[in-house]
Amino acid sequence: MTVLILTAEQDVTADMVVARLHERGVPMVRLDPADVPGKAVLSADYAHGDFDGYLSVNGHVLSMGGLRSVWVRRPGEPAAHAAEPSAWLTAETRQALFGMLYSASTRWMNHPRRAEQARHKPWQLRVAHNSKFAVPPTVITTAPRVAEQFVREHGEVVVKSASGPPPGEPPAALPTTLVGPGTDFSGVAAGPALLQRYIPKRADIRLTGIGTRMFAARKAAEPGQVDGRFGETGNGWEPTPVPHRIARSVHDYLAFTGLAYAAFDFAEDEDGIWWFLECNQGGQFGFIELETGQPIADEVAVWLAQRSPGLRIPEGH
Amino acid sequence: MTVLILTAEQDVTADMVVARLHERGVPMVRLDPADVPGKAVLSADYAHGDFDGYLSVNGHVLSMGGLRSVWVRRPGEPAAHAAEPSAWLTAETRQALFGMLYSASTRWMNHPRRAEQARHKPWQLRVAHNSKFAVPPTVITTAPRVAEQFVREHGEVVVKSASGPPPGEPPAALPTTLVGPGTDFSGVAAGPALLQRYIPKRADIRLTGIGTRMFAARKAAEPGQVDGRFGETGNGWEPTPVPHRIARSVHDYLAFTGLAYAAFDFAEDEDGIWWFLECNQGGQFGFIELETGQPIADEVAVWLAQRSPGLRIPEGH
DSSP states (O other): OEEEEEEOSOOHHHHHHHHHHHHTTOOEEEEOGGGTTTTEEEEEEEETTEEEEEEEETTEEEEGGGEEEEEEEEOOOTTTTSSSOOHHHHHHHHHHHHHHHHHSOOEEESOHHHHHHHTOHHHHHHHHHHTTOBOOOEEEESOHHHHHHHHHHHSSEEEEOSSOSOOOSSOOOOOOEEEOTTOOOGGGGGSOEEEEEOOOEEEEEEEEEETTEEEEEEEEOOTTOOOTTSSOOSOOOEEEOOOHHHHHHHHHHHHHHTOSEEEEEEEEETTOOEEEEEEETTOOOHHHHHHHOOOHHHHHHHHHHSOOOOOOSOOOO | OEEEEEEOSOOHHHHHHHHHHHHTTOOEEEEOGGGTTTTEEEEEEEETTEEEEEEEETTEEEEGGGEEEEEEEEOOOTTTTSSSOOHHHHHHHHHHHHHHHHHSOOEEESOHHHHHHHTOHHHHHHHHHHTTOBOOOEEEESOHHHHHHHHHHHSSEEEEOSSOSOOOSSOOOOOOEEEOTTOOOGGGGGSOEEEEEOOOEEEEEEEEEETTEEEEEEEEOOTTOOOTTSSOOSOOOEEEOOOHHHHHHHHHHHHHHTOSEEEEEEEEETTOOEEEEEEETTOOOHHHHHHHOOOHHHHHHHHHHSOOOOOOSOOOO
């Protein structure tokens, strides 16, 4: 039974998990979908009411019947490295590769269908509410008057992007930014804005959830620091225990979204409350592991190495 | 309680359902996501453990709490009609619009997450097998030798696209085509091929499933006709009863995929067996309704008009 890792060639986070799988003696195939067709050959066979398929990568043959789990780390676009790439070849190759993988009875970290929905930040807030996290009041709007009203009501408010920074090279930095009353919100009519009540925080929390295991790390904030990703504080990430209530909420969130892996960001306020900011289904963990020594890569490897409990049909409804 | 229809301005299939909803007196808002932001204004508010949001379209205000159902017909790209369109604006607007809609407790025809997975033809074949449809032996491969072997084994074989014809204007025609032994399959290494045992058919069958309702239509084929979409036969679509076994399989297929609407294509062979060819979650029904008089648009309207049975949380796992 073999683990399949879908990721680009350069991926140190994947390297960490690959090393743990090697130590544990778990067979593993690493594939960048960009290398299909070409370096990798695939065939899927639907006959006599049954299904079988295989992937051949660098001389390793991985049968779909022997697929233990799939880790969708940071895969390239299917057929992106083809001799004659095209949008159609990418579409056809995506159908062939993911259609075959979806047909297998295997475990996913994370299933692309679940990952895609889980990327929607407004939905994250809703699921976080339902999972009983503390969630800062938030509005997403294209109505300038609603934005003005929100700022009047909450006083200190941050604005952030819902989808991440604008694409481009070099990547643009787009820190979460404080806005106050008197801000001109007329531009909101031309593009939705996400406004959130500012949580004055004494620390950033990063919680990594893997199946039922959780690792939390804490980094003390400087007074007035808004976005923990920007500005050097000299403070490092340190392991911190997961409060029982938070653990229950994380469990509910993962169960509801169907995610096997997720990285949660919280702001810890002066009262010690962890405020849910976002949940990144593909969030990095390498920097946390390096600073805290928490064995996250090993836990990912353990999850991937589990044998599936006799699944008979591929993932559906 | 209002029905939301997401589709482009020009969409006669949507027009048919809109007319039925009007007749039934069901409130309805029609929106092209391409018109957000701009013609339509949206706001979603996450506060105090609760959620509310609204869409304002042409003076009609649709509250998320009053959302009866969403029909994802043929929506444009979010923000495509913006004064200054960009990939980032589209990403931000998709987050805002779909993130808000996902947060609502409503019924979907079809939920984009389920639709996206259901588009994968290899997975369709697998689910069709599991649903006990008759499925022609099929292979999807980038290995020329596998393609040659498949043709040797099955004799008459058709080749088709997995993702549809290549994109472009004017659209390219790409009929399903017969291939035989002696075909040069070396090109398969550069792009996956989908090969399927040819089913000599006496008719094409189109079955439209809407919730638990089904309509089947039949069009007699000319001897030797391979692709029912091409070549005039002079034969029209006629209503035909749905065999009990088929009805059960359709029910299982829809339950497993979580689709509320799907159009199934079958080939009826000389023995009367309906062979599953594909299932299009966004398939047209206008031409069938016009030729057969089957009240498909009305059935779609009935499904959309149902009140949700007290859903409390948005759709997840």
